[in-house]
Amino acid sequence: xxxxxxxxxxxxxxxxxxxxxxxxxxxxxxxxxxxxxxxxxxxxxxxxxxxxxxxxxxxxxxxxxxxxxxxxxxxxxxxxxxxxxxxxxxxxxxxxxxxxxxxxxxxxxxxxxxxxxxxxxxxxxxxxxxxxxxxxxxxxxxxxxxxxxxxxxxxxxxxxxxxxxxxxxxxxxxxxxxxxxxxxxxxxxxxxxxxxxxxxxxxxxxxxxxxxxxxxxxxxxxxxxxxxxxxxxxxxxxxxxxxxxxxxxxxxxxxxxxxxxxxxxxxxxxxxxxxxxxxxxxxxxxxxxxxxxxxxxxxxxxxxxxxxxxxx
Numbered sequence: 001x002x003x004x005x006x007x008x009x010x011x012x013x014x015x016x017x018x019x020x021x022x023x024x025x026x027x028x029x030x031x032x033x034x035x036x037x038x039x040x041x042x043x044x045x046x047x048x049x050x051x052x053x054x055x056x057x058x059x060x061x062x063x064x065x066x067x068x069x070x071x072x073x074x075x076x077x078x079x080x081x082x083x084x085x086x087x088x089x090x091x092x093x094x095x096x097x098x099x100x101x102x103x104x105x106x107x108x109x110x111x112x113x114x115x116x117x118x119x120x121x122x123x124x125x126x127x128x129x130x131x132x133x134x135x136x137x138x139x140x141x142x143x144x145x146x147x148x149x150x151x152x153x154x155x156x157x158x159x160x161x162x163x164x165x166x167x168x169x170x171x172x173x174x175x176x177x178x179x180x181x182x183x184x185x186x187x188x189x190x191x192x193x194x195x196x197x198x199x200x201x202x203x204x205x206x207x208x209x210x211x212x213x214x215x216x217x218x219x220x221x222x223x224x225x226x227x228x229x230x231x232x233x234x235x236x237x238x239x240x241x242x243x244x245x246x247x248x249x250x251x252x253x254x255x256x257x258x259x260x261x262x263x264x265x266x267x268x269x270x271x272x273x274x275x276x277x278x279x280x281x282x283x284x285x286x287x288x289x290x291x292x293x294x295x296x297x298x299x300x301x302x303x304x305x306x307x308x309x310x311x312x
Contacts, residue, residue, distance in 0.1 A: 003110030005137070006170040008101055011112025012133055013174030016094060019115065020126045020179050024089045031089065031123055038122030039092045040132065040199035045076055050202050057210045065205055065226065072198050072229065079191035084184045085125040092120025094129055095136040095200075127185040130175060131192035135200070138167040139228055160227025163237055169244050176248045186245050193241075194232055201225035 024031045035043050044050045051070060054060045091098070100113040139161035175181070181189075204222035208215055231237055 005167055007110040009167050009170040010174040013171040015112050017175045017178035020088050022089050024123050034122045034124035038120045039090055039124050060209050076195040076198055079195050082188055088126050090122050090124050090129050094133040127192050132196040135193050135196045138164055140164045160224050173247055197225050197229050
C-alpha cells in the first residue's frame with residue numbers, strides 16, 4: 001500500500017515480459033493449454049459454458065448483465081481467433097493482488113519482488129496477460145462530485161474508474177523493452193483488454209450470483225469491471241491506447257525492432273514515461289487529441305534527441 005503505481009507497473013511490465021520469454025515445459029511436465037483450463041477460464045467463454053450456466057440459473061437468466069455478456073462474447077471469440085498471436089507461458093491472472101513488491105519499510109518501496117498464485121497458469125496468447133495486467137491496474141477512480149452537483153462523468157466511469165495514461169505507458173514501455181509486442185499484438189491489445197475484463201467480470205457475476213450467493217456484499221462487485229468494459233467502448237479511450245502504443249519502437253518488416261535502435265528509443269520512451277507520470281493528471285479523462293499527440297511527440301523526440309540519448 002502507498003507504493004508509487006508507476007514504479008510498480010514498470011516492474012510488472014518488465015517481469016511479465018521475462019516470464020513470457022521462458023520456454024514452457026514439455027513432455028510429461030507439459031503445461032496445459034488455455035483450451036484445457038486457466039487464463040481466467042478463457043475457454044469456458046469460447047465454448048459457451050458460462051453463457052449456459054447463466055441462462056440456466058433462476059438467479060441470473062433474466063439479469064441485464066447476461067444480455068450484455070452475450071453481446072460482448074462475439075468480440076472475445078474474434079480476438080482469440082486472430083492468427084499470428086505469439087503463444088507461450090501465461091501467468092493467467094496477473095492482477096495486482098497476485099504481485100509482491102518491496103514493503104514500505106524498504107528503501108526501494110514498490111520494487112517488483114515476484115508473482116504469486118499460478119493457479120491460472122497455462123500456455124496461450126501472450127497478449128492476454130498484458131491485457132489482463134492493464135485491465136486490472138491501469139484504471140483510477142473518478143472523484144465523486146459535491147452534493148447536488150454533477151461532474152459530467154458517465155455513471156460507469158464513477159463505478160469502474162478511467163484509464164490512466166501514465167500507468168498504461170509504464171506497463172507497456174517496460175514490457176516492450178524486454179519482449180517487443182508484434183504488429184498483431186499491438187492491433188489486438190484493445191480487443192484483448194475487453195476480453196480480459198469480460199472473463200473476470202463474468203467470474204465475479206457467476207460466483208456471487210450463483211455459486212456463493214451468501215456473500216451478498218460482493219453481489220455487485222462485477223459492476224466495477226463491467227463499467228470498465230463500457231469505458232473501453234469510447235473512441236477517445238481507444239485513441240489514447242493506440243497513441244500510447246506509439247511510444248514503442250516501430251517494427252521492421254520482420255515485425256521485430258532493430259536491437260540498437262530499440263535500446264536508444266526505449267531510453268527516450270522511459271524518459272517520456274517519467275514525464276507522463278509527473279504531469280498527466282492521474283484521473284484525467286482521455287481525449288483523442290491526447291492519445292494521438294502523445295505518440296506524435298514521442299516520435300519527434302526520438303528523431304531530435306536520439307544523439308543525446310546515445311551519448312548518455
